[in-house]
Amino acid sequence: MAYDKPIPRKGQHTKPFWDGAKEGKLVIPRCKECNRVHWYPRLICPYCHSMDLEWIEASGEGWLYTFAVQHRAFGPWAAEVPYVTAFIDLKEGDRMMTVLRGVDANKPEDIKIGSLVKVEFEKADEDTYIPFWRVVGDV
Amino acid sequence: MARADLSYAAAIVGACESNEIGYPEERGPKVTSLQHHIEAIKNVSDYTGIPISDIEGVFSAGWSSELCEHLGLRPKYIDTTAVGGCSFQIHCHHALAAIYAGIIDIAVVSHGEAGWSYRGQTGRGGGGGEVSPGYEATAAYGTFGAPSQYSHAMVRHNHKYGTSPEDFAHISVVTREWATLNPRALMFSKDTNPFGGPITVEDVMNARVISWPLTLFHCCLVTDHGGAVILTNPDIARSLKSNPVWIRGAGESMGHSNMVEMADFTATSAQHSARTAYAMAGLSAADIEMAMIYDSFTITAGMTAEMLGLAPRGKGYTLWKEGHAAPGGRLPINTNGGGLSFNHSGMYGMQLLVEAYRQMSRTAEDGVNGIEGKQVDASNCIVNGTGGTLSTTGTLILEADDA
Ligand SMILES: [Zn+2]
Secondary structure (H helix, E strand, O other): OOOOOOOOOOOOOOHHHHHHHHOOOOEEEEEOOOOOEOOOOOOOOOOOOOOOEEEEEOOOEEEEEEEEEEOOOOHHHHHHOOEEEEEEEEOOOOEEEEEEEOOOOOOHHHOOOOOEEEEEEEEEEOOEEEEEEEEEEOO | OOOHHHOOOOOOOOOOOOOOOOOHHHOOOOOOHHHHHHHHHHHHHHHHOOOHHHOOEEEEOOOHHHHHHHHOOOOOEEEOOOEOEOHHHHHHHHHHHHHHOOOOOOEEEEOOOOOOOOOOOOOOOOOOOOOOHHHHOOHHHOOOOOHHHHHHHHHHHHHHHOOOHHHHHHHHHHHHHHHOOOOOOOOOOOOOOOOOOOOOHHHHHHOOEEEEOEEHHHEOOOOOOOOOOOOOOHHHHHHOOOOOEEEEEEEEEEOOOOHHHOOOOOOOOHHHHHHHHHHHHOOOHHHOOOEEEOOOEHHHHHHHHHHOOOOOOOOOOHHHHOOOOOOOOOOOEOOOOHHHHHOOOOOOHHHHHHHHHHHHOOOOOOOOOOOOOOOOOOOEEEEEEEEOOOOEEEEEEEEEOOO
16 A cells, blocks of 8 residues: 655755665764764754764664554544554664554553664655654563 | 943854855755754854853744754753844844843854755745754654643653653642632633533543543643733832732743653753742742643643652642642642633743733732732742743743732
């Protein structure tokens, strides 16, 4: 089935991320000065303010920081309710937002903060593979 | 009256441009407005030797929140005055006043406008049509509107402190109790709204789920509102027929713009804006006698009470659950019935101010303590507004003239 959810409009500073996603890789920015990764992509390191940045392939693993179950949504997402949105702490540092997979939206009490999660990419169009995270292990 | 004492109160110590101005596309890729801002700030930082992390005040024509987040700054003064081409002269004027007042020592005034690169597209200034990378990172996931975001904070608070949605439901119940004392409140009674009048914790928990664990009664109203306040100097203030209410302390800060950048989902920048306000006032949380706390959601109010020091971390909800915040309690909170049950128009900060003025100036209804024009036996009030997605905070400490 064709991807029917909103597809983010891409800015001009994030191409390496989208290129990586197309190959199933999670590519995120890292500062060459202080070595810390950050998400979302910046023009300048938000920690040490160096502009000497590089893109690295991350492990694609992390932990569930927090979540919620959406019972009301707009546009194509409305057909999916209830569904689980979440924030993921990346193993390399910093945090991403996502729609969480591998969980039952009708049993939020069974979803455990701290669970091990892995990224996967879904093709939205030729140039856009959207990252989603899936619970793969216990706390 | 011109203020002669402001002359020489501040100086401009550097002025730099972004790397590619004019027609950047003739030499390389298009340049975004954000990029113009960031490069110029980096360049003026290098030029002056002032680290970006030392900047305390950020002034721009509408960009300050995004710039602070992009730079990882926690400013003490945020100004986004956008009144066209003269905005930057006005920013300098505002920065002068802020520096003179001792609120900040270092201010940046920033401009970035891809008037050519992004020509012909609508949006902010001439640099519209661009995509904010923070928005780009979260746009795919179907969260829209505040409830879908704030629910994540409730879940994290429950996890970290062992609290529950039921604990926070008490905030709704007590706030509704205040609304039943305020004839202007939408939820004053069954006559003013079919859902009005007193509610129970069970009512809150059994209401329709909006974004689990937030039910409808954990969420604020959506209404119309208009309001205005006037401030003046002490001499004029004492000459008027109306009662003055004094600003004893004030502070502002921000943590993030996009929720994905919120470092700790159980803490807001109110801890910083309140610290500034308490220091200015020479007061501590123990001195506060009533509070007007932005309650877009129960989690907003409970968490903010902790940030203001009115309760220990993880225990904000107990102010309501144990009745302290209720009519007749030791620390009345949200005496108008709050955004939850009085009125919430989207940006609720003005409603907070109007109610704080009413209570401190003795122009409210005669209340539960038998004091004329007051619902509360309080001579000061802390007022805390929260903007965005638990993003930005402003704190005021107001004091009655008869305190
Ligand atoms: Zn760095």
